[in-house]
Amino acid sequence: MSQLDENVSRLGYVEPLEQESISHYLGRLRRLKANSLPSAYALGQAADLGGVTARWEKLYFNPFPTEEELGAVARLIRLDPSCFQEMLPHPGMTLQPRPIRLCGTCYAEVPCHRIVWQDKDVIAVCPHHEVRLLERCPSCKTPFQIPALWTDGRCHHCGMRFTSMAKYQERIKKPS
Ligand SMILES: [Zn+2]
Ligand SMILES: [Zn+2]
Known part of the structure; x- marks a missing residue:
């Protein structure tokens, strides 16, 4: 250097x-x-x-x-x-800043918030897992904090792990 x-x-x-x-x-x-x-x-x-x-x-x-x-x-x-x-949102993506969304299965794979979850056009479905994205904690119903404040991968209110939230995500059937 x-x-x-x-x-x-x-x-x-x-x-x-x-x-x-x-x-x-x-x-x-x-x-x-x-x-x-x-x-x-x-x-x-x-x-x-x-x-x-x-x-x-x-x-x-x-x-x-x-x-x-x-x-x-x-x-x-x-x-x-x-x-x-x-x-950052790629060109052509309409970002919806709120609510902050989460896919627990994605988070278990790589523990971070993804910019694609905030895409207005994904209609709240994870593009990787065909499950509905969460917009609040399934346990205490508190909306998620902004991702910059996600310190330990848990709901800041009740402590539920993000990875445990995956089982509460509704499966979306693929259009056949
Ligand atoms: Zn996912
Ligand atoms: Zn909670």
């Missing part, structure tokens, strides 16, 4: 998970021990972006993140900026 890179890279690196949403990723990034950024705003300040990253953590992308903004965060962690494109 050159001297210059060392100066630019000020945060610890976190490997993105497959299909992870930017909200979930930024939450993990902030909580990494080496980073310990207490709030979305603290991350925004580190990147010189003010409250922009706090909006991303809430899955609010209007206005859409610019290359400069994404680049500013990517430089802090020496992440390939193109990785951020995969964490």
Whole structure:
């Protein structure tokens, strides 16, 4: 690493998970021990972006993140900026920021919130498992928190594990 890179890279690196949403990723990034950024705003300040990253953590992308903004965060962690494109709604996808959705089976495979779950056009069905996505905890009926706050893979209210929620997801028959 050159001297210059060392100066630019000020945060610890976190490997993105497959299909992870930017909200979930930024939450993990902030909580990494080496980073310990207490709030979305603290991350925004580190990147010189003010409250922009706090909006991303809430899955609010209007206005859409610019290359400069994404680049500013990517430089802090020496992440390939193109990785951020995969964490954002792809062109043509209509993102529905609320309710936050979950597929417990997906979560058991890779423990993260997927940006595709918020696609308005998937009509709340997991594109991988042909089950209805959950929009609240099946046990206590509390809506899910924003993914940036998913610290331990459980309902923040009653503690039910996300992976245990899979059995409550209604099976959707394939159109024959
Ligand atoms: Zn799934
Ligand atoms: Zn609950």
